[in-house]
Amino acid sequence: MADQEQPTKNEGGETGGEQSDNHLNIKVNYEGNEVFFKIKKTTPLKKLMEIFCKRQGVNQDQMRFVFDGNRLTGTETAEQLDMDDQDTIDVLVQQTGGF
Amino acid sequence: MHRYIGVGTASTKEVEKKLLAHSRSHWKSDEVDEKAHLKHTPPATPNSHHTSAAQASPNTINKTRNKTNKRKVSKQHKLTAYTPTKRVRTFTEKITDNIKLPRRTEDHNFIDKNQARQPGRTPFKPFGEHKSTMASQQNKESSMQKLLEEEKKKQQTLELAFATNAQPEDEPSNEPESEEDILARKLNSLLTLRERSMIYMIDHKLHHDQVSREMSSQLITLTTDEMMEEIIREEVLKHLPQVIYENMLREVSQAIVQEQHSFTPLGPEKTRTAVDLVSRPNSSQVICSAFGIDMKRSDLACLRRTEWLNDEVINFYLGLCIERCDNSLVPVPKCHFFTTFFYTKLVEKGSYNYANVRRWTKKVDLFSKDKVIIPIHLGVHWTCAVINLRDSRFEYYDSMGGVERGKQVLKDLQKYIQDECKDKKNKVLNTGGWEMYVPDRYSIPQQENSHDCGVFACKFADFLSRDLDLSFKQSDMAYFRNRMACEIMDKRIYQ
Numbered sequence: 001m002a003d004q005e006q007p008t009k010n011e012g013g014e015t016g017g018e019q020s021d022n023h024l025n026i027k028v029n030y031e032g033n034e035v036f037f038k039i040k041k042t043t044p045l046k047k048l049m050e051i052f053c054k055r056q057g058v059n060q061d062q063m064r065f066v067f068d069g070n071r072l073t074g075t076e077t078a079e080q081l082d083m084d085d086q087d088t089i090d091v092l093v094q095q096t097g098g099f
Numbered sequence: 100m101h102r103y104i105g106v107g108t109a110s111t112k113e114v115e116k117k118l119l120a121h122s123r124s125h126w127k128s129d130e131v132d133e134k135a136h137l138k139h140t141p142p143a144t145p146n147s148h149h150t151s152a153a154q155a156s157p158n159t160i161n162k163t164r165n166k167t168n169k170r171k172v173s174k175q176h177k178l179t180a181y182t183p184t185k186r187v188r189t190f191t192e193k194i195t196d197n198i199k200l201p202r203r204t205e206d207h208n209f210i211d212k213n214q215a216r217q218p219g220r221t222p223f224k225p226f227g228e229h230k231s232t233m234a235s236q237q238n239k240e241s242s243m244q245k246l247l248e249e250e251k252k253k254q255q256t257l258e259l260a261f262a263t264n265a266q267p268e269d270e271p272s273n274e275p276e277s278e279e280d281i282l283a284r285k286l287n288s289l290l291t292l293r294e295r296s297m298i299y300m301i302d303h304k305l306h307h308d309q310v311s312r313e314m315s316s317q318l319i320t321l322t323t324d325e326m327m328e329e330i331i332r333e334e335v336l337k338h339l340p341q342v343i344y345e346n347m348l349r350e351v352s353q354a355i356v357q358e359q360h361s362f363t364p365l366g367p368e369k370t371r372t373a374v375d376l377v378s379r380p381n382s383s384q385v386i387c388s389a390f391g392i393d394m395k396r397s398d399l400a401c402l403r404r405t406e407w408l409n410d411e412v413i414n415f416y417l418g419l420c421i422e423r424c425d426n427s428l429v430p431v432p433k434c435h436f437f438t439t440f441f442y443t444k445l446v447e448k449g450s451y452n453y454a455n456v457r458r459w460t461k462k463v464d465l466f467s468k469d470k471v472i473i474p475i476h477l478g479v480h481w482t483c484a485v486i487n488l489r490d491s492r493f494e495y496y497d498s499m500g501g502v503e504r505g506k507q508v509l510k511d512l513q514k515y516i517q518d519e520c521k522d523k524k525n526k527v528l529n530t531g532g533w534e535m536y537v538p539d540r541y542s543i544p545q546q547e548n549s550h551d552c553g554v555f556a557c558k559f560a561d562f563l564s565r566d567l568d569l570s571f572k573q574s575d576m577a578y579f580r581n582r583m584a585c586e587i588m589d590k591r592i593y594q
Binding site (some may be wrong): 066068069070072073095096098 | 439
């Protein structure tokens with residue numbers, strides 16, 4: 001089950017991405033570091049987010065996932081967002097400020 | 100008869116003297132006025148003189164009577180009472196014929212007709228007749244007439260008393276012609292003098308009355324004219340386009356000022372709701388979802404008074420601003436709002452990188468907008484930048500007055516918009532001449548603490564997207580925090 005969203009950082013060539021029309025290779029950009037994920041078009045991105053935060057060891061509540069400038073809540077699917085292969089999801093840390 | 104005449108002549112002299120003195124004094128006093136008299140009652144022509152005398156005779160007589168003492172009056176009547184005799188009548192006729200005083204011949208019929216030809220009648224009857232003719236002309240002077248009547252009665256009684264005395268001596272025919280001539284001459288001169296004085300008194304009085312009436316009416320018209328002018332001017336000014344425009348401007352500006360300063364109070368209920376909303380920092384309960392944001396209670400908690408605002412609240416609020424801008428019924432500038440992540444991504448790792456945000460405007464054409472509003476996150480500080488495409492300038496609003504950092508931000512944004520134009524429009528946009536507007540701490544509202552910059556940044560964005568003056572201040576921030584909490588919950592910005 002986990003293989004669907006597993007990070008493909010090291011096996012990018014192996015997956016190929018063209019094996020199935022249902023799958024996409026998505027880059028996740030966090031502070032300049034890119035992590036590849038092979039995802040199913042119809043799977044909500046929530047799963048990707050959870051795995052990413054788990055692997056990065058960060059609190060998901062403080063992470064902001066942004067695709068083309070739009071915030072992702074996790075309920076969206078790659079299909080809904082018209083994602084293409086090799087598209088990038090940006091991950092930012094919560095911003096706060098007072099002065 | 101001698102005795103009588105002697106007395107009569109003596110008395111005539113006396114009366115004559117007095118009347119002379121009287122008329123002189125009138126002449127003197129009226130010398131200046133005489134010319135003025137001539138204007139409305141020209142005495143140069145005998146007729147007009149005459150009519151004026153006739154018209155005002157009751158008046159004058161009354162006046163003269165009032166002025167002369169009783170004795171004088173009695174003397175006068177002694178003389179006039181004497182006239183009913185035949186001889187005197189002929190004398191008077193003679194006088195009037197010979198001297199041909201025009202004013203007397205026609206005018207003073209009371210001697211010729213009423214007195215001389217109708218000796219049975221009292222000599223004061225003519226005054227009554229005169230009075231009646233006058234009454235038609237001077238109806239208003241009823242009081243004067245009353246006085247006159249009283250006077251007349253008095254004179255009648257005196258006359259009767261005198262007549263009884265005079266009757267036994269009523270034989271002037273025996274007197275020599277010379278005496279009668281003298282008497283007639285004296286009488287004539289006396290009458291002339293009396294009449295002249297009367298005329299001038301009448302003229303003087305009439306003139307005085309008229310002048311005073313004219314003056315008072317002039318005064319009244321003057322004051323009423325001034326009042327009317329004032330009223331008309333006020334009315335006209337009210338309806339002049341310029342004034343209307345100014346009034347409208349004033350009203351609108353007042354309304355705006357009111358809106359900006361009082362900021363439509365939330366009311367106790369909303370305030371309670373807001374306080375409740377921000378009171379649970381540990382709750383992950385989602386209050387509402389929009390713009391890709393699940394607004395949790397823990398996020399809303401940053402709207403408590405001294406908390407720092409996070410990106411969730413700011414992005415949510417700016418999302419509401421976009422909706423408000425798109426659905427506005429009143430004309431507002433067309434604005435695009437980036438999220439707080441835009442600038443962070445643009446300058447990721449401290450260097451400008453257009454590629455990071457190239458795809459962020461896939462669905463929007465920035466160059467169709469008037470303003471691009473960008474919340475700027477600088478580590479621990481929120482500011483607001485604007486690419487003002489309409490006015491060709493870059494703006495940076497910092498509630499801490501950070502000018503140098505602002506200039507850097509604006510340089511990045513300048514590069515961005517040029518790259519954006521090249522990328523999307525395939526055109527070169529030269530922004531070299533665009534103004535870099537970085538107001539200092541004295542030009543825009545400034546925070547006076549270390550936690551309100553997020554609210555300031557939101558309000559800069561809010562006001563600038565409506566082209567409003569930045570008229571808020573630090574003391575409004577508590578209100579804005581509550582209001583933002585309610586607006587986020589209701590997912591709309593209140594009017």
